[in-house]
Amino acid sequence: MANIVKNETRRDFLKVSGTVAGGLALGFYLPSGPRMAQADAGGGYASPNAWVRIGLDNVVTIMVARSEMGQDVYTSMPMLVAEELEVDINKIKVEFAPPAEVYINALLGGQLTGGSTSVRDAWEKLRKAGASARMMLIAAAADDWGVDTGSCKVKDGVVMGPGGKRASYGSLAAKASQMEVPRDVPLKPASQFKIVGNMRQKRLDTAAKVRGTAQFGIDTRIPGMTYAAVRMPPMIGGKVASYDDSRAKNFPGVKTVVQYSRGVAVVAEDYWTAKKAAATLDIRWDAGPNANLDMRGLWQGIEQASAQPGAVFREHGDTDAGMMNAAKTITSEYRLPFVSHSPMEPMNTTADVRGDKATIITPTQFQQLIPHVVAGATGLKPEQVEVITTFLGGGFGRRVEVDYAIDAAEISKAAGMPVKMVWSREDDMTHDSYRPAGIYKFTAGVDSSGKLQALRFHSTSPSISSRLFPSVVKDGIDPFAVEGIDNFPYTADAGLRFSYQMHDTGVTVGYWRAVSHNLNAVALESFIDELATAAGKDPIQYRIDMLDMGSTKHQWSGLSAGVPVGPRMKRALEEVRKKSGWGRKLPKGRGQGVAVMEGYNTVIAMVAEVTVSSGYDVQIDKITAVVDAGTLIHPDQALAQVQSCINYGQSACMWGEITVKNGAVEQNNFDTYRVARINEAPKELNIHFIKSDSVPGGLGEPGTAVVQPAIANAIFAASGKRPRTLPYTPENIGAST
Amino acid sequence: MKIAFQVNGKRTSVDVAPDTPLLWVLRDTLGLTGTKFGCGKALCGACTVHLNGMAVRSCQTQIGSVAGQKVTTIEGLGGNHRVQRAWMALDVPQCGYCQPGQMMSASALLAMNKNPSDQDIDAFMSGNICRCGTYVRIRAAIKAAAKMS
Numbered sequence: 001m002a003n004i005v006k007n008e009t010r011r012d013f014l015k016v017s018g019t020v021a022g023g024l025a026l027g028f029y030l031p032s033g034p035r036m037a038q039a040d041a042g043g044g045y046a047s048p049n050a051w052v053r054i055g056l057d058n059v060v061t062i063m064v065a066r067s068e069m070g071q072d073v074y075t076s077m078p079m080l081v082a083e084e085l086e087v088d089i090n091k092i093k094v095e096f097a098p099p100a101e102v103y104i105n106a107l108l109g110g111q112l113t114g115g116s117t118s119v120r121d122a123w124e125k126l127r128k129a130g131a132s133a134r135m136m137l138i139a140a141a142a143d144d145w146g147v148d149t150g151s152c153k154v155k156d157g158v159v160m161g162p163g164g165k166r167a168s169y170g171s172l173a174a175k176a177s178q179m180e181v182p183r184d185v186p187l188k189p190a191s192q193f194k195i196v197g198n199m200r201q202k203r204l205d206t207a208a209k210v211r212g213t214a215q216f217g218i219d220t221r222i223p224g225m226t227y228a229a230v231r232m233p234p235m236i237g238g239k240v241a242s243y244d245d246s247r248a249k250n251f252p253g254v255k256t257v258v259q260y261s262r263g264v265a266v267v268a269e270d271y272w273t274a275k276k277a278a279a280t281l282d283i284r285w286d287a288g289p290n291a292n293l294d295m296r297g298l299w300q301g302i303e304q305a306s307a308q309p310g311a312v313f314r315e316h317g318d319t320d321a322g323m324m325n326a327a328k329t330i331t332s333e334y335r336l337p338f339v340s341h342s343p344m345e346p347m348n349t350t351a352d353v354r355g356d357k358a359t360i361i362t363p364t365q366f367q368q369l370i371p372h373v374v375a376g377a378t379g380l381k382p383e384q385v386e387v388i389t390t391f392l393g394g395g396f397g398r399r400v401e402v403d404y405a406i407d408a409a410e411i412s413k414a415a416g417m418p419v420k421m422v423w424s425r426e427d428d429m430t431h432d433s434y435r436p437a438g439i440y441k442f443t444a445g446v447d448s449s450g451k452l453q454a455l456r457f458h459s460t461s462p463s464i465s466s467r468l469f470p471s472v473v474k475d476g477i478d479p480f481a482v483e484g485i486d487n488f489p490y491t492a493d494a495g496l497r498f499s500y501q502m503h504d505t506g507v508t509v510g511y512w513r514a515v516s517h518n519l520n521a522v523a524l525e526s527f528i529d530e531l532a533t534a535a536g537k538d539p540i541q542y543r544i545d546m547l548d549m550g551s552t553k554h555q556w557s558g559l560s561a562g563v564p565v566g567p568r569m570k571r572a573l574e575e576v577r578k579k580s581g582w583g584r585k586l587p588k589g590r591g592q593g594v595a596v597m598e599g600y601n602t603v604i605a606m607v608a609e610v611t612v613s614s615g616y617d618v619q620i621d622k623i624t625a626v627v628d629a630g631t632l633i634h635p636d637q638a639l640a641q642v643q644s645c646i647n648y649g650q651s652a653c654m655w656g657e658i659t660v661k662n663g664a665v666e667q668n669n670f671d672t673y674r675v676a677r678i679n680e681a682p683k684e685l686n687i688h689f690i691k692s693d694s695v696p697g698g699l700g701e702p703g704t705a706v707v708q709p710a711i712a713n714a715i716f717a718a719s720g721k722r723p724r725t726l727p728y729t730p731e732n733i734g735a736s737t
Numbered sequence: 738m739k740i741a742f743q744v745n746g747k748r749t750s751v752d753v754a755p756d757t758p759l760l761w762v763l764r765d766t767l768g769l770t771g772t773k774f775g776c777g778k779a780l781c782g783a784c785t786v787h788l789n790g791m792a793v794r795s796c797q798t799q800i801g802s803v804a805g806q807k808v809t810t811i812e813g814l815g816g817n818h819r820v821q822r823a824w825m826a827l828d829v830p831q832c833g834y835c836q837p838g839q840m841m842s843a844s845a846l847l848a849m850n851k852n853p854s855d856q857d858i859d860a861f862m863s864g865n866i867c868r869c870g871t872y873v874r875i876r877a878a879i880k881a882a883a884k885m886s
Contacts, residue, residue, distance in 0.1 A: 070831030070869045202828055209833030210824045212771020212811035216834060219770035227765065270753070272761040344775050344783055344834040344868050393773070393834030394868050425776040636828060640874075644831055647870020670780040670866060679859035681872040 058170030065103035069395030072637035084130030111368035116600035116698020140175040217363030229274035232263035235663035237288035251277040258414035290663035306460035310501030311476030317495025322454025326445025334523035338434040339656035345393020349408035352418035397511035433510025440523035450535020484521030517705035525595040525709035572605035580607035580624035593713025600698025608710035616730035630694035645703025653708035745813025755801030771811035782865030785838040792845035811837035823882035831869035
């Protein structure tokens with residue numbers, strides 16, 4: 001990927017930011033990528049910006065253009081810059097970048113944090129940013145000293161020249177900013193890395209998070225700020241018909257009550273007053289199109305849709321003939337429910353909308369979109385909207401949505417004052433964009449040895465991208481609905497045919513950590529286990545024997561490796577077999593299950609070990625994971641991400657289920673929507689990384705999907721019950737065969 | 738109505754409705770935003786503080802009941818408390834949002850139980866939800882803190 005470096009960016013940057021005059025700032029433009037977000041957002045960005053700033057005071061600031069939601073971009077991305085810049089990573093300052101074209105994520109086409117792409121996108125780009133800055137600093141020093149650049153070295157923010165000459169980066173910054181930006185930027189080989197791959201590197205945000213000083217969106221305080229509590233229609237797609245605010249308006253401390261597009265907001269001097277007053281609002285709702293929506297009708301709709309042929313997204317060979325010639329056919333159907341994101345920090349935004357300017361301070365994964373939607377909601381122009389990204393108290397895909405930023409902007413505008421809008425947990429859980437529910441059907445034709453010869457797969461679920469990024473949906477196929485099976489890793493020599501039937505249920509669906517890997521790969525890896533059982537084969541060896549060792553490119557695998565990864569999967573499966581003590585004798589009621597998946601160019605093989613009681617209560621005793629994620633930038637936090645994925649996947653597959661009655665979501669807090677607690681976490685996590693110097697794979701998401709079928713397959717091994725309906729509750733396990 | 742109490746060793750008084758949860762007094766009135774709002778129903782533990790040394794959920798503690806008592810928040814733990822040192826040594830936080838509550842619970846646990854077992858940790862810490870899945874590190878950090886002076 002060729003970076004086009006523009007010299008004038010630093011002037012724009014200095015003008016815009018008003019940083020230390022004469023400091024060095026560098027910006028990089030990327031050539032065209034998929035650009036899906038840009039196309040939908042309508043273009044029009046703020047001035048270009050920079051990755052590295054070096055002040056005259058020697059302070060090095062590294063801009064982080066991705067949202068820190070736990071996944072460690074606050075440290076891992078500066079590590080890439082600092083590696084080449086040759087500065088002490090523990091002494092730099094970090095700032096979250098504003099929206100600007102320079103910060104677009106080439107893998108997603110927008111300034112958007114998602115798809116496990118942050119490090120993958122940054123891997124070359126940020127090292128080049130650091131290297132370019134270093135080369136300009138050296139050039140400035142060499143020019144001052146009248147020596148050749150080749151005779152200069154750098155160490156810890158100091159340029160050293162012949163005869164003991166030394167100059168700090170800060171003292172060179174002004175001059176360096178006038179030097180030509182290098183076009184040819186060689187990068188260090190991995191063998192010379194000092195920061196990248198350091199096992200002992202600590203997170204740069206831990207101290208603030210441990211002392212309670214890290215600023216999340218909800219912690220925002222600006223002068224004159226008021227607090228808004230909201231009432232939103234309980235029914236999905238409902239509206240305010242009319243309301244009586246006579247009681248609310250008379251609460252001491254209430255400033256005003258305003259209606260906005262989605263609901264009614266009480267604005268007060270403090271949040272509790274706003275909340276109490278909001279509860280007294282007497283609102284008549286227009287229930288909207290989903291007034292009669294319930295789960296029975298909703299599932300009937302999905303079932304009917306699944307009888308449609310759908311759009312074929314992967315096909316080879318003659319699948320029908322393969323079925324005819326098969327020794328046996330095996331059919332199975334999986335059902336996955338809606339699940340909620342429920343990050344610990346409820347949705348919130350602080351908005352200050354004035355006649356000619358708006359400031360939006362928000363925990364968002366998609367800062368680039370906000371100027372456009374806030375402009376749409378307020379009548380301002382996008383360039384009049386300033387966006388400040390805070391720390392995110394969890395994201396998981398929920399904060400790719402910008403609904404809550406729009407709401408806060410509308411409330412601030414209507415109230416005529418700066419407002420911090422905070423959702424209650426109930427607001428948050430009942431107004432989420434849920435992971436899609438769906439039906440996943442398989443028919444396999446196997447030969448007399450049980451080996452797969454032909455496979456049909458048909459999924460039916462709502463399409464997320466049809467609402468958020470309609471331009472990526474083509475011919476009935478949403479690329480984010482076929483992940484996790486488009487990259488089917490096994491062989492089916494006679495033929496395979498995979499199809500997707502889009503079906504809108506009325507429930508709002510959104511990107512949820514690992515997106516459709518959770519749907520397709522969860523179903524697929526459970527079904528492969530069924531085939532292994534039917535064949536009477538060991539589930540790990542059965543998988544290894546069927547791996548696709550070819551290199552045919554997959555059509556829809558936008559964020560995956562793009563080609564089969566058979567050799568990597570084989571190695572991961574072999575390693576996990578050893579590390580997990582696979583096949584050893586276990587007490588009655590205990591079992592092991594395996595699953596393997598490639599997603600985001602990371603391969604993970606997992607073995608779950610569970611104990612299932614006679615009443616089908618499941619305890620997860622141990623998870624062993626072998627992960628091939630290429631080069632690890634920050635190894636301890638790569639580990640943390642796998643730990644995190646296991647927890648998030650466990651919560652979803654063991655308990656996660658959102659249901660709807662009369663158009664309203666029934667679960668509204670952690671008493672009705674259960675998530676894993678410390679006493680339910682696996683007793684042992686045994687996570688290993690395969691040593692690799694390949695390009696980095698994504699780590700924020702894939703484990704979330706893999707752990708679920710590993711648990712399901714372990715439940716089968718322990719109990720003889722094969723759960724095909726999620727979550728894996730005692731009821732669903734007991735009802736399965 | 739003025740309500741007087743101690744926060745992090747300092748006397749303070751606030752003029753708010755007595756049914757206001759301590760959580761919102763800390764965050765909005767006193768600007769101590771280290772204490773987090775998670776569920777509003779004492780289900781998640783994000784708002785955990787110490788009331789006279791005991792861990793309580795500040796979202797369910799009315800300020801009227803706090804008059805004359807001692808409240809400690811994450812800001813009052815001092816920054817160098819052994820729990821905080823252990824949390825830093827093991828890089829426990831991911832998103833970090835639940836961690837003030839986790840540390841306030843953990844420090845209350847260690848004040849009562851010098852050497853908690855896994856079962857003790859499970860029992861005491863199960864009221865604190867972490868969606869990032871830092872449980873394995875929380876458990877290790879509590880054990881590490883138990884060994885610190």
